[in-house]
Amino acid sequence: MIRFTKVAKHYPTGSEPALADVTFHVGRGEFVFLTGHSGAGKSSLLKLMYAEERPSAGDVRVSGFTIGALTADEVPRLRRRLGIVFQDFRLLEDRTAAENIAFALEVTGSRADVIPARVARVLGQVGLEHKAGAFPRELSGGEQQRVAIARALVNDPPVLLADEPTGNLDERATRGVFQLLRDINASGTVVLMATHDLDLVRQAGHRVLELRDGHLVFDSAADQEEPA
């Protein structure tokens, strides 16, 4: 589903490369943690996957698309196959929680009559039924984060990218969200989750990719046979 081959990323204003010589592969149905210190390049790696940034060198393939060669038309088609939780949430400020989530469905041309039910379902999954009508500025940090998670889930995407989705959540909510991601993974979705929560990583026992200064320094699945 996701394959990085000798990928590097230089930002125009950055002195050091944000990513250098990153190679890995994520197959169907996997659940992968992405760890590393602040500034290691986790968000940059995810941004490459959803084509917010293009690789400076190397090859990035996601769900059949080659990011480096994506045309303007293909970008939305790629993104509709992804669910993304952004580190800074990126909620539309002038829409309520429910409208924010519904928007992700409208964009993909969902039938108007199924939207309310699906929105209600994911709001329930993140425990925010009672905040459906609140605007982002009326939500606490953790509530905004959960709306962002709900939006990423609502499309039942084949690939879910979550950038630090529990940074503003308490332990119980973190466990809830994590369980949600596992359930989704169990139903076949590939999940890639960038996180600093090493307790979570250690307990879960999933595959771990660790970045350090843009280099992939650890891959717990490195000794496995890589599928073709």
Add this chain to the structure above:
Amino acid sequence: MIRFTKVAKHYPTGSEPALADVTFHVGRGEFVFLTGHSGAGKSSLLKLMYAEERPSAGDVRVSGFTIGALTADEVPRLRRRLGIVFQDFRLLEDRTAAENIAFALEVTGSRADVIPARVARVLGQVGLEHKAGAFPRELSGGEQQRVAIARALVNDPPVLLADEPTGNLDERATRGVFQLLRDINASGTVVLMATHDLDLVRQAGHRVLELRDGHLVFDSAADQEEPA
């Protein structure tokens, strides 16, 4: 330094009160953790302290100011005595990291010749000397958070309010920031830190206030004699 007496906070659009009957006191030189689930009211409590919101009932006193009765002139005077790390960072987007920090000094009328040195010092303390010239959008989540922390520190404020200051930081950076806050506390600054990181709370052994649905349900210093 900080005294809450039967404080309640209702938001106009909220059905439940965000805070209800909250009473506590924080004396000179204390280091206090503020914990509670997502949406418990931690940020609301801090917002009352720096007068972004006014209490709906009860009395809030911070550093000699009565928040409920603050005039427009007094608000800046109060805020200059506080260092604040916002949960969503609140960096000025069109200023570099260094300019963001310098701005907090300029606002208080610092002499222009001392500013660069002080900015460089706090940037060093959060480990971001090399990112002084970067704009917020060019920084990783954790880097932005550390700039926000540096800005709160640069004025050597008598009271420091930090709302989830380590949510985007890895373990090492978290320890670094926490040590920084302790050092500052050791030099006399009152520190109030809202956090979900229960490991940190447990290890540190400082006073803990816990909120649940807007109620103060636990105060580890409750049995101590309250100073006048």
Add this chain to the structure above:
Amino acid sequence: MNLLWREALLSFRRTRLLSVLSVVTIAFALFVTGLFGLVAMNLRLALGQLEERVEVVAFVQRGTPSQTIAVATSDISAFPEVREVLYVSEADALERARTELVEFQDAYRDLEVNPLPPSLELKLQPGYRDARSAGEVAERLRGFGFIEDVRYGREWVQNLDRLRTIAGLVGLAIGSAFALVSMVIIGVTIRMTVLQRAREIQIMRLVGATDWFIRGPFILEGAIKGFLGGVLAVALCGAVFAAFKGQGVGLGLGLTFFGPLEVLALLVFGTLLGLAGSVVSVGRHLKRV
């Protein structure tokens, strides 16, 4: 389709201030253009009236038999340039001088001999009211034996020619200047809308919206704003016209307002302006967001 309209109206509701500014700006631009159009239209009508007064006067020898004059009159009427020929007898001329030339009323009152000659006054056809045609007609009239002299107020005709040219040039200059200013303001307004929504557009893209999905509501909104601006502009023009009309009557000017066709043109022009502005600037800006 339903979604498109909903999004366009939502965006109206949510950026009310900017939307109002856009409408006002477009209205202002169209208003100025419309005002100029009104002035031009009324100027053209007024010039038409002035042009009608372009005439050629042929002084007839005293004592020419009236039959000769009658024959000549019908000959002259057949000139392609001539619309109307009027014979002014000696008595008519004196009468007219007495009523028209106030300063000399007394002078003419006491006269015993009539000093004024009879004349033929020619009005020209619309297409021929210029110095050259009048000159040619005058030349031909001089061929008649009983015609003593021909005047066609060369200067007057030439002045009119020049006035028309200048009015055209000035109109063109003002018109294009304002059109340019309107376009700039509209472009800037729309670009600002896009800029203000840059974050929103970015987020829409990140959740998989296509360019056309994002563009649609902007473009529809632009068209609606342009149309509203047009309506407002027509209303403003009407108000100003009404105000001036009152004044103009006192001055003896008969002012004319737009017909339904011109109003429609203004509305269509407004809609197109809003449409074009949004298509161009959304397209241009979306590349950069």
Add this chain to the structure above:
Amino acid sequence: MNLLWREALLSFRRTRLLSVLSVVTIAFALFVTGLFGLVAMNLRLALGQLEERVEVVAFVQRGTPSQTIAVATSDISAFPEVREVLYVSEADALERARTELVEFQDAYRDLEVNPLPPSLELKLQPGYRDARSAGEVAERLRGFGFIEDVRYGREWVQNLDRLRTIAGLVGLAIGSAFALVSMVIIGVTIRMTVLQRAREIQIMRLVGATDWFIRGPFILEGAIKGFLGGVLAVALCGAVFAAFKGQGVGLGLGLTFFGPLEVLALLVFGTLLGLAGSVVSVGRHLKRV
């Protein structure tokens, strides 16, 4: 102070598009006002020239001894309303009629008796060029025995009066309409600047900036923009004037541009406009951010 300027210029640099729009808007508003000012000024000058032509004509009995006329002339010159008295003899009158009244040249050429009487032509002092004063002077002139009749072109003078009134009213209407429109556009522009920076202002407040600290750069920026707008407006007026001047010369119109005082006034007005707009809207909006 240094910081204030730095912040103001920074904000210029950082919201370049909006800043340019503000300057252009203010320039446009002042330009329109300036254009109207130019028209009004030139109209006033032109009216002044027309007014100079307001005169009273007294027809003198034929055969009045020239000494009587000379004495009367000096008496009349002493009237407070009268600036100048000119005696036009019979011969002068005929000569003038021949040259001025083209259509009747032939008629006058052949005359054996001069039908035109001698006259005294009076020009009035600037303050007295209206129908009432002219009427009073005429009344007094009728008291002289050798004066047969007095004309002062009642209609002409009344028309002039009316024209002046209308020009004044129309000028006032257009002037205030445009001033209003300018104010609205400037207000909206500045309010939008504040809105666009709402987040920034909020953050400034949160780190302890006083209202005046936040307000200062906005106000300074507003004043600078207003000044720049004024400069641009003067330049635009100059350009349009130059264009029209070229055309106007052909029409025999002597057009006049602003003097340094008017230019200064426009610049000061622009600066005040920018200043007032920013003070008002920053103040109003800051309360809400």
